[in-house]
Amino acid sequence: MSAAIAPALPAETRAMPRLGTVLETAAAWLLGLVWVAPLLYAVWAAFHPTGYATRFDLTAPLTLANFVAAWNAAPFAQYFLNTVLLVSFVLAGQFVLCTLAAFVFARSASRLMGLLFALVLVQLMIMPDMLIVENYRTMRALGLVDSILGIGLPYVASGFGIFLLRQAFRQVPRELEEAARVEGCGTLAILLRVYVPLARPTYLAYGLTSVSYHWNNFLWPLVITNTVEVRPVTVGLAVFASTDQGIDWAIISAATLLSAAPLLLAFLLFQRQFVQSFMRAGIR
Amino acid sequence: MQGRARLHAWLMLAPAMLLLVAFTHYPAVATLWHSFFSTPRGARPSRFVGAANYAALAEDPVFWQAMWNNLIYALGTVPLSVGLALAMALWVNGKLRGRAALRMAYFTPTVLPMIAVANLWLFFYTPDYGLLDRITGALLGWGPTNWIGSRETALGAMMAIAVWKEAGFFMIFYLAALQAIPPVLHEAAAVEGASRARVFWRVTLPLLGPTTLFIVVNAVINSFRLVDHIIVMTHGGPDNATALLLTYIYDAGFRFWDTALASAATVVLLLLLGLLAAVQFLLLGRRTHYR
Numbered sequence: 001m002s003a004a005i006a007p008a009l010p011a012e013t014r015a016m017p018r019l020g021t022v023l024e025t026a027a028a029w030l031l032g033l034v035w036v037a038p039l040l041y042a043v044w045a046a047f048h049p050t051g052y053a054t055r056f057d058l059t060a061p062l063t064l065a066n067f068v069a070a071w072n073a074a075p076f077a078q079y080f081l082n083t084v085l086l087v088s089f090v091l092a093g094q095f096v097l098c099t100l101a102a103f104v105f106a107r108s109a110s111r112l113m114g115l116l117f118a119l120v121l122v123q124l125m126i127m128p129d130m131l132i133v134e135n136y137r138t139m140r141a142l143g144l145v146d147s148i149l150g151i152g153l154p155y156v157a158s159g160f161g162i163f164l165l166r167q168a169f170r171q172v173p174r175e176l177e178e179a180a181r182v183e184g185c186g187t188l189a190i191l192l193r194v195y196v197p198l199a200r201p202t203y204l205a206y207g208l209t210s211v212s213y214h215w216n217n218f219l220w221p222l223v224i225t226n227t228v229e230v231r232p233v234t235v236g237l238a239v240f241a242s243t244d245q246g247i248d249w250a251i252i253s254a255a256t257l258l259s260a261a262p263l264l265l266a267f268l269l270f271q272r273q274f275v276q277s278f279m280r281a282g283i284r
Numbered sequence: 285m286q287g288r289a290r291l292h293a294w295l296m297l298a299p300a301m302l303l304l305v306a307f308t309h310y311p312a313v314a315t316l317w318h319s320f321f322s323t324p325r326g327a328r329p330s331r332f333v334g335a336a337n338y339a340a341l342a343e344d345p346v347f348w349q350a351m352w353n354n355l356i357y358a359l360g361t362v363p364l365s366v367g368l369a370l371a372m373a374l375w376v377n378g379k380l381r382g383r384a385a386l387r388m389a390y391f392t393p394t395v396l397p398m399i400a401v402a403n404l405w406l407f408f409y410t411p412d413y414g415l416l417d418r419i420t421g422a423l424l425g426w427g428p429t430n431w432i433g434s435r436e437t438a439l440g441a442m443m444a445i446a447v448w449k450e451a452g453f454f455m456i457f458y459l460a461a462l463q464a465i466p467p468v469l470h471e472a473a474a475v476e477g478a479s480r481a482r483v484f485w486r487v488t489l490p491l492l493g494p495t496t497l498f499i500v501v502n503a504v505i506n507s508f509r510l511v512d513h514i515i516v517m518t519h520g521g522p523d524n525a526t527a528l529l530l531t532y533i534y535d536a537g538f539r540f541w542d543t544a545l546a547s548a549a550t551v552v553l554l555l556l557l558g559l560l561a562a563v564q565f566l567l568l569g570r571r572t573h574y575r
Contacts, residue, residue, distance in 0.1 A: 024375070025380055025381060028371075028372075028375040028380055028386055029382070031368070031371075031372070032386045032389035032390065033389075035389045035390055035393065035448065035452065036389045036392060037408075037415065038401075038405055038407075038408050038415075038448075039392060039393075039396070039404060041415055042407065045407065097299050097300040097303065098300060100296040100297070100299065100300065101296065101297050101300035101301065103296060104293045104296050104297045105297075108293065116301065119301075119304070119305075120300075120301075120304060122308065122309065123304060123308045125505065125557050125558075125561050126312055126554060126557055127308075127505075127509065128307050128308060128311075129509050130508065130550065130553055130554070130557075131307070131308070131311040131312065131315065131550065132533070132534065132537065132538075133315065133533065133537040133543055133547055133550055134310075134311030134314050134315045134318070134547070135307055135311050136537070136538075137318075137543070138306065138307070138311065153303065153307065154307035154308075155307075157299070157300040157301070157304040157307070159304065159308075162300060187289070187292055212394070212395050215397065216395075216396070216397035216398060216399075218397065218398055218399050218512040218515075219511065219512055219515065219530075222515075223534070223538055233397070234397045234398075234399045234400075235399075237397075237399050237400065237403070238399050238402075238516050241516070242516065249407055252403055252407075253403070253404075253407065255403075256400045256403040256404060259397060259399070259400055260397055260400040263395045263396075263397075264392070264395060264396065266395075267391075267392070267395045271388055274391075274395070275387065275391060275456060275459075279456050279459060279460040
């Protein structure tokens with residue numbers, strides 16, 4: 001309440017800021033500056049000709065040539081397509097499978113279900129990221145090495161997703177379900193018409209965290225892919241930056257920004273939703 | 285009717301459970317199994333070797349170096365990223381000028397891919413030309429330093445990146461917890477005439493306890509998991525100075541193709557995580573008892 005009123009007061013009536021507050025503000029801003037510095041540095045390098053990458057000069061000419069050069073130097077269009085396919089496949093799979101499983105867990109209180117749910121929670125600790133050796137063996141046996149399906153499949157049944165959606169479904173009042181049943185809805189219709197719409201904020205929260213996780217994921221895709229046709233952007237960028245050891249910083253910066261741009265732009269545009277979604281996903 | 289509902293429940297559960305078992309539980313168990321067999325090479329098939337892989341691990345100085353590095357990595361990144369996250373959350377939640385912009389600045393590293401982050405920081409750390417050397421040169425008069433190329437500084441440089449990447453993410457959890465604290469508590473403390481520091485230590489921090497435990501557990505998991513930047517920036521070098529447990533597993537499994545050794549190392553990693561889960565369970569149990 002008081003925070004909402006304070007700005008309405010005329011400046012003169014506000015107390016002089018204390019020294020401690022000033023120091024704290026300065027520290028907070030200094031930290032903020034340190035936090036954006038690497039990104040700003042890359043933006044500087046990417047938008048100026050190569051010679052200015054290590055020379056700060058406010059009169060330096062702006063250019064998009066580095067982005068063009070980076071785009072032409074590696075098959076980024078293919079990489080982006082692969083990442084988009086991967087992220088869509090994982091997200092769609094997660095929504096369907098986690099919704100179904102969470103629905104069962106939310107409505108059942110039996111001992112067996114409790115045990116199964118504990119097994120689901122194991123994945124919060126032991127993630128597929130750490131089981132790369134064994135999962136690679138499995139993928140080879142299934143013939144899924146070097147395929148989008150192979151990258152995404154270990155993540156589709158997400159323990160975190162089942163957990164989040166179960167929490168959301170448990171908030172749904174039983175009366176709503178009974179009313180729907182009286183109207184003649186079957187189990188699946190109840191799930192789709194009652195539970196899913198009421199859990200919409202949780203879907204948004206989980207969707208955003210999942211998309212940013214899989215857009216950025218690196219180690220497993222690195223292990224399981226070997227060709228341009230399958231590699232996601234992260235692996236493509238790593239290959240690009242390591243093979244081009246001539247180190248043209250301007251072009252590497254441009255490629256780096258390109259690969260991060262879609263998520264970064266989405267974040268800058270929908271900042272509030274992002275932060276609130278991550279917050280919602282974090283409350284357990 | 286009852287039977288049909290049960291059948292439906294199992295049908296709805298089956299796809300998720302099947303994939304979960306196939307890619308989390310089965311590999312965890314299979315890793316243990318395979319860690320007792322040799323790596324098949326050419327014409328020689330895999331055979332039972334007992335604890336030989338573990339003996340090989342124990343004799344490998346690089347493995348011990350990786351374990352030691354991982355310990356330092358965890359002890360350095362966990363307290364630092366959690367402490368910074370708390371400071372950030374308090375600042376952003378307070379009445380600071382420009383807190384919306386600050387929140388964005390702190391959170392931005394979270395949405396960047398670790399690989400992009402690695403490239404940004406590679407530039408940052410470049411000897412002589414990099415921003416870091418320019419700052420230390422201008423302020424402290426230091427000469428050029430090969431931050432990621434020398435044994436003394438490489439691990440620290442990797443830890444700084446991890447802290448930078450994680451702190452803003454953990455801030456969000458603290459922010460959510462801070463906003464859930466009823467304002468009445470702070471008002472009551474203010475009426476009692478408690479100082480800001482006292483309110484923080486006696487009211488705010490205890491209420492953030494469960495959040496802190498959650499964040500610390502996640503930070504510890506991340507200290508084993510977040511190795512993308514190390515793999516592209518240093519490959520565990522120089523001279524294994526930045527090798528961690530997961531980079532060791534990656535090297536053993538996918539660069540030297542010694543899957544048996546990699547399986548044994550994975551079992552060590554899983555045991556450490558199991559230990560972490562046990563500690564978390566005990567702490568949580570005591571806390572609820574305390575309440």
